[in-house]
Amino acid sequence: MCRMTNAFNYMELLQINLAELFRTETPVLELVLRASILYLGILFLLRIVPRRTGGELATIDLLFVVLIAEATTHSLGGYKSITEGFIVILTLMSLNYSINFLSYHSPLVEKLIAYPPLLVVKDGKLLRRNMRREFLTEEELMEHLRREGIEDVRDIKAAHVEADGHISFISKNGDR
Template structure:
């Protein structure tokens, strides 16, 4: 008969698991802050961190590679709790969001390319033109503003009477 208590005990001290989850979450948060916005795709930075860390922490517990469930669940719970706490803190204190959350970056301002931002985010003119066409615009001169959003997508505000502004 299997010993079911092994599933709910932990080989690693719970405090160590909490510390590991906390350190990994914040280390990856800092590293992701320096990665371009496009790299995160359609996810927010903290969403991407949670997915990566949860997948990693649960990997062994899910496949039985670890001997118990708590060694996987404690770090996952830690990561999820920190994610909720950071969202609550940035909601409560918007100035903190400046450090932890990305802001939209301008790619086009009054029909002119912002090449500095494009260079920093590794966006070519052809890639930007592709996005403009998806919004019903054929030329940069038709764009009032275009931004690289925190989720990695490009939003476009056409000049009055230009294009449909949808994607």
């Protein structure tokens, strides 16, 4: 009798309701709207923070990775079905593709999405106002210079904080 009960419990655990697994409880349009609002909202918020905050990823790439991870997390447990997670992921992928497509073909969209390079050193002089905009201290700038093998800021013709947060240098003698 005990074996029969254990076998019944195991059979009960192995039952999967595929219809329930793929059934959507939230309306599809609501899922698309939520994903779109989150994507555009976070894109806007990431656009107003200093570019060095994003690290090595471009802002749009960081946003995409974060939201895909979030949607995947919900599809594993927060949503009631895998279908809802896939709808959100498909929406995010479509938005990401569309924004990249538009930014490639439209300078206006590119300007709204991507940071232009920010000059922080010009002809060996620190542009402190621009450094302050990026929360770049003189010590951090000097660390980046040393990593490039440059000992003195006066040897720099120009230094820019790029869209991905890296600092690029052009030396006065043109070797970098």
